Amino acid sequence: MATQPLHTRICAASPPPIFLPRASASRRSWVPPLRRGPPNRKIIHGRSLNDRILGNKDYAALFKAVIVNEEPDIAFQLVNELKSKGFKPGCDVLSGLMLCYAKNGFFMQAQALWGEIINSSFEPRIEVIWDLMTAYAQMGQFDEITRIVHETTLRNFGFGPEVYSMAVSCFGKAGQLRLMEEAVKEMVSRGFKVNSVSGNAYVKYYSIYGSLEDMEAAYERLKKSRILIEKGAIRAMASAYINQRQFYKFGEFLRDVGLDRRNVGNLLWNLLLLSYAANFKMKSLQREFLGMLDAGFSPDISTFNIRALAYSRMSMFWDLHLSIQHMRYKRVIPDLVTYGCIVDAFLERRLARNISFELGKLNVEASPIMLTDPLVFEVFGKGDFHSSSEALLKSTRQRNWTYSKLLAIYLKKQYRRNQIFWNY
Known part of the structure; x- marks a missing residue:
């Protein structure tokens, strides 16, 4: 039986090769080194060893390396080369390029890629949405965060509450209390339940950027929602009371949280001792220290x-x-x-x-x-x-x-x- 030539057999089964664009000397850091020994015929065929030709897996690995180095122009060239050879870039490739654009300030390109992803059959990963929101928040593009929330919710991907929670954190971290308040109200109006992450972020950022009255009102809303205040929000409220030298209110807040909570018990007791030590109330300090020991805390x-x-x-x-x-x-x-x-x-x-x-x-x-x-x-x-x-x-x-x-x-x-x- 006549044997088919090796070159013809491999070419028929393998996808069309990709020829990488020649980069300048300053851009060659991302090029994978050539392997020593015999060449891999499944990747390189029909050309000399000096030609850089990649298959699908090699392309994905190389694209990831370019994204890590945050070089959007090289990444864009790779995507165009991929499309010209008949490959269809998947959601991960488009998401990586979109994040690369957003982190480098190319907002129009990032918006175009987001539209391509959201209007296709792709389902973006929640981690990608979080990274995109974070990049927009760092650049002050808060309208884009709102647009991402609305478009993601309309598509019913199944993680609507998580997206709203991420938006609350992004707005709050940037000090945009009005936008954070609107996101919480919209979240409730759509029937999503405010979870512990959103509720504690709400209190935390009012403690950092708001007044004491706003902070205490946010804490009261958290209690009415029957959500326990966690360590991060407790520390933020403690810092606000300390900066305003409101140590009596500070102590009342700690007792209201509950000194018997085991998961944050030591933190609460330490802060209560700190509220007395700040004004050098030594007898009260010793009394509360003994109370801490009697309550079973070490x-x-x-x-x-x-x-x-x-x-x-x-x-x-x-x-x-x-x-x-x-x-x-x-x-x-x-x-x-x-x-x-x-x-x-x-x-x-x-x-x-x-x-x-x-x-x-x-x-x-x-x-x-x-x-x-x-x-x-x-x-x-x-x-x-x-x-x-x-x-x-x-x-x-x-x-x-x-x-x-x-x-x-x-x-x-x-x-x-x-x-x-x-x-x-």
Whole structure:
């Protein structure tokens, strides 16, 4: 039986090859290197090895590499080459090119590709819609986000609530509270239920960009919807109360949320302690700390450092000593803030010789770490030792820092600063 030539057999079964456009020297970073050894005849045939010819899978991989490098002109050339060879680009290819255009500011091209996708039989992935909304929000194209929401909802893809939820997050993150409010109202009018993600984002961004009255009204709406406020929204409301120095309202809000919630219990108790420590209400601080223990919650590093900062600022050395001892008993690892509380308290009263006595109970040869909740610094700020050490850790390339080394440098700086030099 006569055998058919290999070249003819492969050409009949394989798709038409794609000849990549020749790129300039600066654009060749995305070109896959040629394999060493014998050429793959399923990909390269009928041409010399110097010709770059790709099959379907290779094209998809190369297109993905171009999208990662965010080169829309090269990606567009590849799509045109694909169409000229009889290939029909799928939804993933069109979506990738659309995102590439949107992230680089080519909005008209991105809109045209979105129209091609939405008016065809393709169903865009929810991740693609989120990336497209995010790109538009970063560029201030909020009308395009609204258009995407409306067109996606009309097509009944099955993820209408998720699209509205993403729009609420995009508008809120950009500080567009009016658009966020309209998106929530439209979401409800279409019969979609406001989920926990949308409700908490609603409260969170009113806390960041709105007034206290707007924030509290948003929180009341969340409660009426029977949605639990989560950690992100709690932290945003806490920051708003702290910035306005409304610590009494802050405490009332925390009690209203419920101090017995196990998933955010430590956060709520720590913030309640912080509301008392901010005004140095030491008896109330101790009472609520004991209440936290009685409720079955275990204090963490932020709990101890909130108390330590208050004791340090009030120069209550015995209470500071007992708090450090309690921390050791609970096997809580101290961080840079803990060491700073001790150093700043003793130096403030010119008791530098006694620092080694208190620090001797801690491991001064450990590497510095930072574990304290950043909300604590919004109330107390950062101490001198903390700020000096943090700047030193960031400014030098030395990697083997210890608390003892940081303390030695800090004490030397303090000694030099306190000296008086007379110029004759």
